[in-house]
Amino acid sequence: MGIEAMRRGDTDLALKKFQEATLLFPDSQMIRFSLAQEQLSRGEVENAFQNFDLCSFPNLPAIWTLAQARYAYLWNFTERGLSCIRPIFKAYFDLKIADDHFLYTRGLPFFGQTWNYMVCFAWMKRDFSEAKQIINDAAKKLTDYDFEGQKNFLTCVENSNFVPFAEKVRSSIQEYSKQNWPVSFQAMQLAGLGVDVERDFSSAETAIRSIQLKQNDFPWLEDVRTILLAKLNHKYGRPDEEKHKQQFLQKQKLLFEPDHVVSFFLLEYQELLKQDYQKSARPPTR
Secondary structure, eight states: OHHHHHHHTOHHHHHHHHHHHHHHOTTOHHHHHHHHHHHHHTTOHHHHHHHHTTOOTTTSOHHHHHHHHHHHHHTTOHHHHHHHHHHHHHHHHHHTBOOHHHHHTTTOOOHHHHHHHHHHHHHHHTOOHHHHHHHHHHHHHOBSSOHHHHHHHHHHHHHTOOHHHHHHHHHHHHHHHHTTOOOHHHHHHHHHHHHHHOSOHHHHHHHHHTOOOOTTSOTTHHHHHHHHHHHHHHHTTOTHHHHHHHHHHHHOTTOOOHHHHHHTTOHHHHHHHHHHHHHHHSOOOO
């Protein structure tokens, strides 16, 4: 009843039903998660995270746990976010295999997705020690995955130097194109890198706008284009930033998830958007 009320937009009834259900079933983490989500949508941040703190994988589905980590990211609760994803890494190590299909069929997110969450929180903490330990252990104990690539990427993030990664992306685009595989994701990554390293506004803008998305591409890649244009205009102090920013926020009200933020080099720029999000999400004080 709470979920149906939430879907109809009846937030008061949804909150009431989730509160009633939590009293009846206090040990149900899925019910408590739903209550926390509703509280967060009303700007009750402290109450929401008190409930989120009582929810964790595997009692909560992994996809819900990543959503919980996303909320922690939005409100700069770095340690809470890390607490959400650590049990998922434990599941990977218990299974000893990091192959995407193998994990997907067991209800787990891809290793690369959870790993990007880890990279994001490490960047926020300015402490990469835990991330390094995890990826080193994964390389020794897990199979069927390119851990060296992730190690190298982590080094790029830590050093704020993505030149080596750019070369890898260009190479992958060439190889995928030979096989007629989709390259829009990698092309958008390269355009994202160009915002930071390209010294000419027009060249960087052309690179972003020229990427042609196909019908079978992820639809949210168009939103990546939009936020990259906002970031580019911000870099050069141009007024069109606001237009692109608002266009992005209309489509992505909760901003991008940490894994996308890392993939498209939006860590610093989305920190600016988080400030606006947090102001708008809290109810005005009386």
